[in-house]
Amino acid sequence: MQHTPAPTLEAVLAQYGASLARVARTYEATAAGREDLLQDVALALLKALPRYRGDSALGTFVYRVATNVAIDRLARRPPDALDLAAIEDRPDPGPTPESLHADEHRRERLARALRRLPLTQRQVMSLVLEGLSHGQIAAVLGLTENNVAVRANRARTQLRQWLEE
Amino acid sequence: MNERDDELEAWQRQWRDGAPPPRVEARAIADDRRYRRFAIAEYALSALLLTASLAYVLYSDTIVARLLFAGFWGIGVPTLAFAIWNRRGLWRATDESGRAFVALALRRCRRGLRAVHASYVVLAAVVAFNVATFSGAFAAMPSDGRDGIALTIAVAAVYLIVLMAAHRRVRRRLAAYEAIARELDA
Known part of the structure; x- marks a missing residue:
């Protein structure tokens, strides 16, 4: 059986770097935190890419590594970082919307709303926004397509409500 | 196209028109090289220490050498064997699906907890062994081993603090x- 040659880190980041940076934004509120997360993702990709044999789409492989590294970082944080009920009331250390331009302001509002979502809804929604199908998201997260659809729906309802406030 | 699709498309447009990502590949490659060099140095140093200790034990016939030999086979080898056995099946699999990764992480944490519990036992065994040795229980060492006992207790206390911090960290994770x-x- 012939395997696909493993792509280089440079090639993967050229193709998915912007998308990974956006996904990082749903986990980390500050630019420094996002850069650290991206750095960790790049390091994990460097180690994982030699194992890539083309069994799944490269995108699925890359997003799996990214979401797993993000989860791992969450698990290493102080316990209240995972207290999902408390997230809504916690001040977000990101830039204040007033200090941003109109486009960036809207993007930051969306990012803040995404970060307020429960973890799995956030994971699903960040990948929906990247244009992945429910089937691809199911493969990344290890959920059923039905489950992804339910979580995406809940996330959209919640996001709509927060963005209209 | 319905209203919900329009809404999603609008969010996707807003979301994607962002600044270019920071360049992280050079730092990742440098970090990877540093980790590899560190791992090689760690293995080389361990191999050197092990070889030197074994050579000392095999080629000298002192009481200290015999005690080291007993400690090596009685505590060191079982500890190493346990560490290897305890890590079976815990390879790093960041490219697994999210659910599989979390299941693996849970196994890693539970094994980590077991390793910490085992370390308490090993620490107690080492302290008991050293105290017995320095207090002349084996009738082989000078009976006035108070300095040795004090040093053992001091090192064990520091190790215990480190171990308790690791215990707390693994439980939290x-x-x-x-x-x-x-x-x-x-």
Whole structure:
């Protein structure tokens, strides 16, 4: 059986770097935190890419590594970082919307709303926004397509409500 | 196209028109090289220490050498064997699906907890062995081994603090992963 040659880190980041940076934004509120997360993702990709044999789409492989590294970082944080009920009331250390331009302001509002979502809804929604199908998201997260659809729906309802406030 | 699709498309447009990502590949490659060099140095140093200790034990016939030999086979080898056995099947699999990764992380935390518990036992065994040796229980060492006992207790106390911090860290991570697993299953 012939395997696909493993792509280089440079090639993967050229193709998915912007998308990974956006996904990082749903986990980390500050630019420094996002850069650290991206750095960790790049390091994990460097180690994982030699194992890539083309069994799944490269995108699925890359997003799996990214979401797993993000989860791992969450698990290493102080316990209240995972207290999902408390997230809504916690001040977000990101830039204040007033200090941003109109486009960036809207993007930051969306990012803040995404970060307020429960973890799995956030994971699903960040990948929906990247244009992945429910089937691809199911493969990344290890959920059923039905489950992804339910979580995406809940996330959209919640996001709509927060963005209209 | 319905209203909900329009809404999603609008969000996707807003979301994607961002600044270019920071360049992280050079730092990742440098970090990877540093980790590899560090790992090689660690293995080389361990091999050197092990070889030197074995050579000392085999080629000298002193009481200290015999005690080291007993400590090596009685505590060192079983500890190493346990560490290897305890890590079976815990390879790093960041390219697994999210659910599989969380399941693996949970196994890693539980094994980590077991390793910490085993370390308490090993620490107690080493302290008992050293105290017995320095207090002349084996009738082989000078009976006035108070300095040795004091040093053993001081080192053990520091190690115990480090071990308790590791215990707390592993328990916290286990609780965090259990919360994530519950959310995945919800």
